[in-house]
Amino acid sequence: MDTVGRLIEARSALCFGLAEALSDPPDWMAGSGIDWPLFPPALELARLTGAPALAQAVEALAGIPAEPLPARRRRYRNLLARPGRPSVHLYQSLAVDGRLAGPTMLDLEQIYRAVGLTVFPGELPDHVSVELWFVGWMLEQAVSQSPQRQSWSALAREFVRQHPARWWPNLARSLVELEDAVYAPLGRLLSALTAELERPVSSRPADKKRFRVPQMAGSCSLCGFCAQVCPTQALRILETDRETGLVLNTAYCIACTRCVQVCESQSLEMAAPPPDGALPRVLYSADRAVCPACGQPTVSQAELQAVADRLGERPFWLDYCLDCRMKLNGASLR
Ligand code: SF4
Ligand code: SF4
Known part of the structure; x- marks a missing residue:
């Protein structure tokens, strides 16, 4: 049509x-x-x-x-x-x-x-x-x-x-x-x-130039802020046992630009939609870290790296899941 x-x-x-x-x-x-x-x-x-x-x-x-x-x-x-x-x-x-x-x-x-x-x-x-x-x-x-x-x-x-x-x-x-x-x-x-x-x-048809969707323009920490503010759930953080991904379904995007505005690292920009139309697609993904104590997957490596960058170091306990961090004794956490 x-x-x-x-x-x-x-x-x-x-x-x-x-x-x-x-x-x-x-x-x-x-x-x-x-x-x-x-x-x-x-x-x-x-x-x-x-x-x-x-x-x-x-x-x-x-x-x-x-x-x-x-x-x-x-x-x-x-x-x-x-x-x-x-x-x-x-x-x-x-x-x-x-x-x-x-x-x-x-x-x-x-x-x-x-x-x-x-x-x-x-x-x-x-x-x-x-x-x-x-x-x-x-x-x-x-x-x-x-x-x-x-x-x-x-x-x-x-x-x-x-x-x-x-x-x-x-x-x-x-x-x-x-x-x-x-x-x-x-x-x-x-x-x-x-x-x-x-x-x-x-x-009509409308001025197609006005319709833009977010695309990745830099490195992403998979913090999920953009997905949190997306009013239509066009952007979502999805996780498997091995990976975390930021996924965009352009069929739901209303080009409000909130995601672009909220991203502190300016990783997103608005651009013409891809030719494959409304298919959900992964904008960014990273392996999930694995807790060295229990072997369970934790947050994404990208998020861990972003935290380490902010801290200026990567303390050993950062790689542990929250449960195992609690089990570590206070002395080893210092
Ligand atoms: S695009 Fe920005 S706000 Fe969204 S997950 Fe990546 S770093 Fe976070
Ligand atoms: S532009 Fe608006 S609707 Fe589209 S993905 Fe970003 S926050 Fe969601």
Whole structure:
């Protein structure tokens, strides 16, 4: 699939995912944000467009912690669906006409009917999730009917201009202002997605020069700081019995540059992604040291060497594992 096709597909998948996330929480919302099915299309869109707002939204999404489903649903009800007056309104006619079931809702019903769709019983046609689903559906037609790609894309954009663009930005702001661990990131995502959907797809593919991933530019101590600050777990420290490695999965990298900034030894720099795309690859690896007393693998040789360099010497006990260091008598440690 060409880049424009991937872009439309990612927009569509993100609309469907966000539609589910902004209604009664489905089972998958019990997991952390990085495991939600809307995470990959959000990341793909951020990478394809290079839009900073999308990258920030993906970063916020990655920070959503896991939570048992009943607690997720309580959170949703309290913030968005409480009987009476929830603090955020999810219906367009309420936002635009000042009342439920206003003229906007009738207008939407006619639009859906014109393309042969009816709204699922029990939901109103102007709920944000229904509008998101409808935009996702139109973009899905653009992907599956490639000769009509332009016309379906234009139709989706016109719908966004006429309806979502008139109220999603305010809704997104209200969600962000909740400062809630789940719904504030979703507000950021809705805001970034709205801006993206208003752009013609022909103005993309994105400026690829803006998308960079970290690569090794010096010697690495395998300290793991970069992996600790990576918001999407694109960078990880992986260990076998024999080796420790710093591994990058470019499919998860949002080019936030945190890893580069945190590395004290300036071992990383941002560079064009490798031609093998999203495959995880080892940026650096080193053998693990072996405790001379018990024979168990300890930390990497690279980390030991970095500590020795800092100390200006390599004391004999540095090579021992923590358990064996404890067993050594105080005299021998001095
Ligand atoms: S790249 Fe830098 S921060 Fe990351 S493990 Fe290596 S030395 Fe540590
Ligand atoms: S730039 Fe570095 S910290 Fe940011 S997502 Fe990519 S690997 Fe992670």
